[in-house]
Amino acid sequence: MVGLSPGGSQWDPRSTLRRYLLLKYLQVLVLPSGNTLVSSLGMLGSMCAALLLRLPSVSRKASTVLLSQLAWADGLVLLCRGLAALPVAMEGLGQGLLAANGHASLLFLSCLSLEALLVTLCPVESRGLRTASFARLASTVIWVAVLGELAVLQAADYHGDELGPTSLPGEASHLAKLVFQVCQQVAPLLRILSHGLGAALWLINAYVHYTVFYHAPLRRTCSFH
Numbered sequence: 001m002v003g004l005s006p007g008g009s010q011w012d013p014r015s016t017l018r019r020y021l022l023l024k025y026l027q028v029l030v031l032p033s034g035n036t037l038v039s040s041l042g043m044l045g046s047m048c049a050a051l052l053l054r055l056p057s058v059s060r061k062a063s064t065v066l067l068s069q070l071a072w073a074d075g076l077v078l079l080c081r082g083l084a085a086l087p088v089a090m091e092g093l094g095q096g097l098l099a100a101n102g103h104a105s106l107l108f109l110s111c112l113s114l115e116a117l118l119v120t121l122c123p124v125e126s127r128g129l130r131t132a133s134f135a136r137l138a139s140t141v142i143w144v145a146v147l148g149e150l151a152v153l154q155a156a157d158y159h160g161d162e163l164g165p166t167s168l169p170g171e172a173s174h175l176a177k178l179v180f181q182v183c184q185q186v187a188p189l190l191r192i193l194s195h196g197l198g199a200a201l202w203l204i205n206a207y208v209h210y211t212v213f214y215h216a217p218l219r220r221t222c223s224f225h
Contacts (some may be wrong), residue, residue, distance in 0.1 A: 013052045017067060020049045021112065024070060025209050028109055029202060033102050039077050046074035063115055065135035069142070070108040076101040092157055100150045103198065107142045110201045111135070113208035120212055149190060155180055156187035 023045055031038045049071040058064060080097040083090045118126035158180060 028105050043074040043077045046071035062130045062135035065132050066111050069139045073104040100146050104146045116212045152183045155183035
């Protein structure tokens with residue numbers, strides 16, 4: 001999504017970020033999401049990208065904001081690895097974090113794909129939408145949705161009956177059980193919506209990746225400047 005410097009003689013960190021983005025497309029759209037090696041390599045790439053994005057030579061535009069959030073999403077993988085090292089078994093939370101990482105990565109890639117389409121189809125008309133402020137707003141919405149889904153599904157997997165009468169004081173215990181029951185009712189529908197949206201976004205991203213990033217000339221469809 002970014003080219004080399006005009007002279008071509010010096011290393012440009014933006015070209016590395018472009019390769020990182022293509023790597024994330026490959027990881028999210030093609031490679032198995034549950035593979036430990038794949039997720040670990042993606043996490044290492046995200047750590048390098050997060051450092052490069054702090055360099056002054058990288059512009060602070062919408063694509064930069066979205067790419068930084070894509071890199072930060074792999075922090076969920078790092079947290080999952082940390083939980084696995086704890087003596088207390090937290091397998092359910094670890095799997096939830098990996099799923100949240102996959103959902104967040106797909107959503108941020110979708111935003112980057114949308115920006116690439118706008119740059120390709122209507123670069124002038126869409127200039128007001130392709131701003132850093134809109135990218136930050138979209139990032140906030142994505143994180144709220146992903147972490148909210150994680151919280152609901154984790155609460156649904158937790159048995160509300162485990163909260164005995166002495167666990168919490170009267171009204172608090174009743175409220176907590178009610179929250180768990182609501183989450184258990186909502187969780188099946190949330191899983192269906194999440195899987196359906198994920199499948200749709202997978203198809204859209206695969207189409208955009210082929211038509212914009214692979215089939216079309218890269219220098220004309222960049223959204224990274």
